[in-house]
Amino acid sequence: MVKITDVEAKTMSGAQALVKSLKEEKVKDVFGLIGSATMEVFDALYDEKSINYIGVRDERTGTHMADAYSRALGGGGLILAGQNGPGATNLVTGLAQAKLANSPVVAIAGSISSSHVYRDAFQEVDQQALFTPITKKTWTVNRADRIPEMVQEAFRVSQEGKKGPVVLNIPRDVLSDIQDFGRFKSPSEYRSESYPAANHEQLSKAAELLRNANKPLIMAGAGVKWSQSQQSVISLAETIEAPICTSAGHGDAVPNDHPLFAGQVGPRGNVVATELAKNADVILVLGSRLGFNSTFYTYDHLNPNAKIIQVNIDHNALSRYFPVEVGIVASAGTVAKQLESELKNDRVVSTERSQWVRQFKINRHNLLAQRAEEGRATATGSIISPKQVYHAINSVMPSDSMFTLDAGTLCLQANDALHFRQSPSLFTPLDFGLVGFSYAAGLGLKAASPDRTVVSLMGDGGFGMTMSEIGTAVQHNLNTLTVVMNNHCWGAEKAYQRDFFDERYMGADITNPRFDKIAELYGAKGYAVNDPSQLQSVLADALHSVQAGHPTVVDVQVDPNALYSFRKDSFKNRSK
Template sequence: MMSNQINGGEAVYRVLKANGIDTVFGLLGGSMLELYDAMYEGGEISYVGARDERAAGHMADAWARMTGKPGVVLGAQAGPGVVNIVTAVAEAQLAYSPMVVIAGAITRADQCKDTFQEVDQVALFAPISKRSVMVTDPSRLAPMLEDAIRLASSGRRGPVVLHVPRDLFAAMLPDVEPKAVAIARPGPAAPEDVDAIASLISNASRPVIFAGGGFKWGKGREALTELAETLEVPVVASTGHADVMRHGHPWFAGQAGPRGNRVASRLTKEADVLVVLGARLGFNSTFHSNDYVGADTRIAHVDIDGSAVGRYFPAEIAVQADARQTAEALAPKANKPNADVWREAFKADMASLAKERAEEAEIATWPMHPRRALAEIRDALPADAITTLDTGNTCLQAADRLAHYEPLSLITPLDFGLVGFGLAAAIGAKSASPERPVVAIMGDGAVGYTMVEIQTAISHNLPIVIIVLDNEAWGAEKAYQQEFFGGRLLGAEIQSPRYDKFAELCGGKGIWVDAVGKMGPALKDAIASNQTTVIQCKIDPGALMTLRKDLFTKQDDND
């Protein structure tokens, strides 16, 4: 009789394996040791043990964005271990990244008794996830995990938190052989909507395609590229998705909006027709302002989430559908618009932007100007590289100054905008794509959040490169204090250690860049070494820019 039974830990392992989850992330705790034992015995799921649960969550997030499958993070210690994952779940929620958190919880018999490490975990995660739910019976453990995988992967993706009491992992239940969860996939726009969009763009004089992350989740780069080439219409990318088309493609303008370039932003503002595919026209891409999307622009808006369509800018044609499949349906229906004047202006603007970027690459001041550093990085990155960015002043300038050639080449914090994301995300990306070089670009303050994860990368043989652009400041806030508060700096300037030396202490490689022209060779050397490497470079502390000028008014110096 007992031979036909398995414990809860084994049941969870089997569900994960059946759904193609070959890697999970976490930090060992005492709330689910049966699951750890099942993974050890089964041997078909790799485990990446982080040094902080928040970082493990970011790793799972990045893994999900690379594979398209839900990233799984184990909150293996009820209470503090689980609470540490809150930041990563909020990040995934606002990035629409599929994640399943298996969160250890207090044994059922001890709940609601002010037991050691007991907090209301379900309520804590409820506002920042698609669902936060407690498993209350052993027989429901496997089905509820399958539900979590389904929900995380369906519609607009996002995190699901499944709280599992400690005793359920040890509980015995009937032997199960789970199968992969079937995920319902969206289809293309309805034929009448495709016809309407085709007519709208075919008759435009200043057409633009606004492409978002829907093309990345839907593996739609080829469809987007074919649509742009067929119609000879410029494409702009939503914030954080500058890899939606190949860098340097003649119809790709790069990233639009406050974090984008001036050409792409002019296109979206001056377009008479904007076809939005797989994007929300959200705050990070538009500031919800007619400074970035013209007040008179006619918009056809297609997104997987119907509630986002037309929400921020009125949509003349509103469609809930998949971006890739809609692009595929649209290409043979639409005709090349009569927009040669618009096209020529676009090409001239792109040539001007290229010249501007080339001039940035020649800035010879020291400490190195961040845009010179970014130019050297751009030229040295291999075509198959994956880049992760952090949040902060330098990464703001990096947002549209890098080169992304292969699909799924850029991972950023997106709407949550948290600091400390890039290093852990790089480890998750490397876990998903070990054959590709992975480079994290961060400020010196950001690296301090998760620097111990350098040891994680080394311990798990996941070689990544971390580029630290060190301006000795919390740059974004310093810029605001300088511009709006009379240069009265408090808390803005910081002193960071030699992270390159810390990498060496961990068993990795460290490179200190001490002159212009050396960043590019350092990056090539780091990638060729196949070692986890920190490249650190002092950059100009005065080369700052402010983004949210709407938040502040200048303070009177005489106050």
């Protein structure tokens, strides 16, 4: 067989052309699970030393790794499902998650031989139909000579405009077919790096609204992170003296230690940021849809009389849930720079605006002081509260830390409680509300950013779903620090049963092993915390363990009664 390492060779298999195309895309890491449908691909990867293969234990968790990897680097996260049928169907949850997070994951799935389609063949599933609703686009490659073209299209589509996951289904006969291939193109030849901007009329109107505002507020969303425009948003906020809040799940859009940072807004956020949104007269929304987790689609968390300027790369996001005064289809970072340039010479700030910012800073200071007081460890022998866990993490973890969270009541509280000092540093399931995301996402982050500290926070239920990936962490030196808040229950659901179903508990309680001991059996390091006075010292030891090159799991026994019903709106029809 022709070796892919021969740079002059043009005759190669479809699988070799696939790997060559991935190399042209500067893919450095491939997450995958080996399967017979793609053995040609694995054989081609064997020869390509520039691509690191990370074998996972489940295609779902591998997709979460690729998801977080893509969010950290702006793209390039790739999952290879080696087996058609069950290997491919295991991608579904991860891809649905990535779609609602607008994460540019590229998935390659093996598929049955072309001649076996529609014959009820072994492990036959209509993968094209399966993936189409949960991806930005899905293709089934029908000819080997089109593989380079379709790989290019997959990466382009996943990363352009509103980002999202894509799938290439490739039949095994296409992968093994030998063809003559021409020159492989580099990404610069078929992908544009330009970013849309506001036109003169839009810019003038938005600037005038901000110029005349007495209570301006900037709301930063995912678009700020995707466009890497944190500094542009800060410069604009400093220029116009406006507080910055963020949409839910994007509390890292700007560094949290900036004096104008207010935290996340809405039901997943804090009272200070939400009060700003409820009282602002002009709200500049940069890269956010004002979606469900930030607003619940109501004015409960927004001033109904505020004039909204909304900037989003996706035209469909503008005015979708709330009417806007100015809607701009553009990059959040580009418009932030335009507005800063337009307003930088306006140095006259109204007395009311100065008071608005002054009062916000007082309120923010008081909130942080209250959280610190609630989080300090109490006397030995007391029960560990989630607030104490968050406070200890904030106290111990370095400023470069990246955090992954699950859904569920404990992690939802952590969304706004943790400190995010470098962007990007917060990775959550976002709108899919997925339990079982955090641990695998942390491994993907560590692969993407090996020099940064990665902390995965999750409940015992979600960790139990995904702890087999400890083996992946150990095998591939993905040294993350995982904190399992172990309350021996499905906390969100138990809270609903407590608050709305007369404490008629069914299926809410679970039995767990010692997760620190499970970690040790895999060859990782394990720690256990049963007392709040131990939290900071144990987390410091765990951090040293990670820095010494060991994947580390900390089992923290938290108060099983520290539950909170986030979705009270869902049970308005019930009373105790």
